[in-house]
Amino acid sequence: MSFLELDRVGKRFGPTTVVDDFSLVVRKGEFISFLGPSGCGKTTTLQMIAGFLDPSRGAIRLEGKDLTAVPPAKRGLGIVFQSYALFPHLTAAENVAFGLEMRRVPRAERGERVRATLAMVGLEGFEERYPRRMSGGQQQRVALARALVIRPSVLLLDEPLSNLDAKLREEMQIELRQIQRNLGTTTILVTHDQSEAMSLSDRIVVMSQGRIEQIGTPQETYERPATTFVSQFLGKTNDFAAEIDRGTAPARLIAGSWSAPAPPGVAGPVTISVRPERIGFGEAGLTAAVVTRIFQGNHWLFQCDSECGPAIVIRQNDGTPQPAEGEAVRLTWRTEDMSLRARGSV
């Protein structure tokens, strides 16, 4: 049931490869995020879908039809830009109406759709305002309305929330998700903010240096990161060097003074990844000392110095007494909470 398909898409600028071998199948109505640090090729990929850039290799298909053969003005995609790119000389209503005018939608219907879309993004009564007289959040809503009013087959969002302050950003995230759910518009979001990607998307495409690192649901990418890059980029993580000891039967997985039965099918030196919130303080386990203890309201953040290097531990503030700075502790975790990778793999 592929709706939008990117097939081995690549983009080169001179000798530099910006996007390489990008393949993705997007289902109708899905919310996809391209997540990665700046320069990872996520915006370039979005611009190729939008048609502002031509791919050097590969094909982009929408409902089975080759999209690269269609000029950008005829693709019928809705785009929200990072800077919003509103037309400053037009009012909010005129901005939203622009796309409908280009489609020669009759005046009466145009007015009705502009009103309805502005109402949907919570901007009733702002029709006659000019963008300069609106706040960042309101401009953002106008940009969203302008992109949605043309009923786009795909909505492309290029870091749309990065210019808003933290509180407003959270509000807009929730609202964006609701609007997208209600309309069922297939949406692609480009972002470098992992929490934004996780709270909004059905699936996340984690990118680094022009390549796809992992495609998966937010939970999959967070809990079972495919590569070290993904585990580091999506939230905090602890990486411990470990060995498999085949001398004993059954074989054991050993990291410092922590050990567990080795899972089948793994051999040699490995890296254990454990999320800070999945580590507890126990009677046995990795020997460590608390270096700093930071109180963060609903949780405590511990920075520890362990046998296998620095470790971060997050504990819920559930009322139980917590170890003090300088105290010796043992770190422990359940085997199902960790992920294993052969050491040396990226």
Place this chain on the structure above:
Amino acid sequence: MSAMVDTAPAHPVAPARDEGRASAPWALAAPALMLFLGVLVIPLAMTVLLSFHDWGQYKGIEPVLILKNWHEIATDPYYLEMFGRTFRIALLTTLITAVLGAPEAYILNRMAGPWKSFFLLVILGPLLISVVARTLGWALLFGGNNGLVNKLLMSLGLIDAPLPFMFTETGVVVALAHVMMPFMVLSVWAALQRLDPQIENAATSLGAGSFTIMRRIIMPQIMPGVLAGAIIVFSLSASAFATPAIIGGRRLKVAATLAYDEFLNTLNWPLGAAVAVLLLVALVLIVVGSNALIERRYAEVFR
């Protein structure tokens, strides 16, 4: 919040220091103010006063207050024609620079790095050369039978007589447009710099073609820049001296060259002063008036 905290300790000592502070701006502005008074306000006032004095071939300037010069300017159709020509030339020059300069600035803005700076230099280049030299260049190209272009066209048999350029209004307008072009290009370029770099992509994604983008999105946004450039070009062209003096010569007088001649040839200083003052007042009215119109038109959008 932090700003309030920072300034709070200053309050208890405020009364004693406030008096000193109140006079400080005046003291600091005094040197510039004196210069402004000395070299602009006083000479200007004297020129205005001069325009009311009497003058005669044998008696020279008589420091009386009469309306003779103003009466002469108001009744003699020669002055009406001359001022009409001055503003006609200025208006045509402004139109030409706007029509050519705005696209020029747009193309310049779209150019890639090294080419952009090269062509910016080409456009600004004329400003580095004396107006006289630039204008004489035109005279060399089109001046009568010996003008380079005229010679070429005549030897090719394309024209029989040299193109009339020197001592014509067309000639003055063309040369002035050349001289004034940088001001228009820079003004429009400044407006283009304020454009959101994604704005054309945004319009494209909504289904607009390149002509529509130009007409509906780019043009309205650079209009304030074009109008600002037009005000500069218009006022500079109306008061230009060197170009009309060289191309127009004695036959085609404009306000500036007429005032010059009254002062230095006829030695009728009061009449020259009246012409100069009238030019100044007319320009101030036109500039202030059109500026107010522009501000009102674009206040909502760009403020």
